[in-house]
Amino acid sequence: EAGVAQSPRYKIIEKRQSVAFWCNPISGHATLYWYQQILGQGPKLLIQFQNNGVVDDSQLPKDRFSAERLKGVDSTLKIQPAKLEDSAVYLCASSLTPSSNQPQHFGDGTRLSIL
Amino acid sequence: TQLLEQSPQFLSIQEGENLTVYCNSSSVFSSLQWYRQEPGEGPVLLVTVVTGGEVKKLKRLTFQFGDARKDSSLHITAAQPGDTGLYLCAGGGAGNMLTFGGGTRLMVKP
Structure with a gap:
C-alpha cells in the first residue's frame, strides 16, 4: 500500500513570503492531520480533518496559517505571511478513522526554512 | 494543556548496553x-x-x-547500532488526537 505522500520535500523562502504544502493520504483514510515539528522537538498537531471537515484547529495560528481538504482526500497547508519562527518540518499523517488508538501513518514531511 | 516530558533528551551508549527511556505526564491518556x-x-x-x-x-x-495511565517507559536490551534514532512517545486523547513528548535522541556506537 502506498504511504502518505507530501510535497515539496524542501522549501526555502524569505520572511513575509507565502508557501503551500501538499499532502495525499493513504487511500481510504478518512482522517488527516497536519503537524509542525520544530528542530529538537516532538511534532505538534496543527489541524485535524475528518473527510472534508475540520475536527480540531485549536493550535493553528489562524492569522497566518490556513488548511483545506476540499474533496476529503488530499490537503494543502498554507502560510501567509511566513515568519522566522515558522522554520520547521511540516508533517502530514492519516488514519483510517478518528477512533482512539487508530494508528497514524506519517509522510516524510516538508522541511521549511525561512531566511 | 496536556504535556509529556521525555527523559533523557540525549543518550549515547555502546553496542550491547541496555537503556530505558521515560515518558511522564500529570495527565491521564487513553493510550x-x-x-x-x-x-x-x-x-x-x-x-x-x-x-x-x-x-x-x-x-x-x-x-x-503506568498503572495510572500517566507515564510509560521503553526499555531496549542489548542495543544495536540499528536502534539509533529519535524515539517519541505520544499520548492519545479524544478523536485520536496525539500529544507528543519532546523525544529522546539515541545513538548506539559499534
Missing part, C-alpha cells in the same frame, strides 16, 4: 504510543499500549504503560 523517527523521515509507530500496567514486547524492546 500511549511510541514512535521512532529517522532523519529526513516521518515517525513510524512501534507500539500502542492502552491498559494501565500493560507491558508489550517487540523483540528487544519492552514497553510499559
Whole structure:
C-alpha cells in the first residue's frame, strides 16, 4: 500500500513570503492531520480533518496559517505571511478513522526554512 | 494543556548496553504510543499500549504503560547500532488526537 505522500520535500523562502504544502493520504483514510515539528522537538498537531471537515484547529495560528481538504482526500497547508519562527518540518499523517488508538501513518514531511 | 516530558533528551551508549527511556505526564491518556523517527523521515509507530500496567514486547524492546495511565517507559536490551534514532512517545486523547513528548535522541556506537 502506498504511504502518505507530501510535497515539496524542501522549501526555502524569505520572511513575509507565502508557501503551500501538499499532502495525499493513504487511500481510504478518512482522517488527516497536519503537524509542525520544530528542530529538537516532538511534532505538534496543527489541524485535524475528518473527510472534508475540520475536527480540531485549536493550535493553528489562524492569522497566518490556513488548511483545506476540499474533496476529503488530499490537503494543502498554507502560510501567509511566513515568519522566522515558522522554520520547521511540516508533517502530514492519516488514519483510517478518528477512533482512539487508530494508528497514524506519517509522510516524510516538508522541511521549511525561512531566511 | 496536556504535556509529556521525555527523559533523557540525549543518550549515547555502546553496542550491547541496555537503556530505558521515560515518558511522564500529570495527565491521564487513553493510550500511549511510541514512535521512532529517522532523519529526513516521518515517525513510524512501534507500539500502542492502552491498559494501565500493560507491558508489550517487540523483540528487544519492552514497553510499559503506568498503572495510572500517566507515564510509560521503553526499555531496549542489548542495543544495536540499528536502534539509533529519535524515539517519541505520544499520548492519545479524544478523536485520536496525539500529544507528543519532546523525544529522546539515541545513538548506539559499534
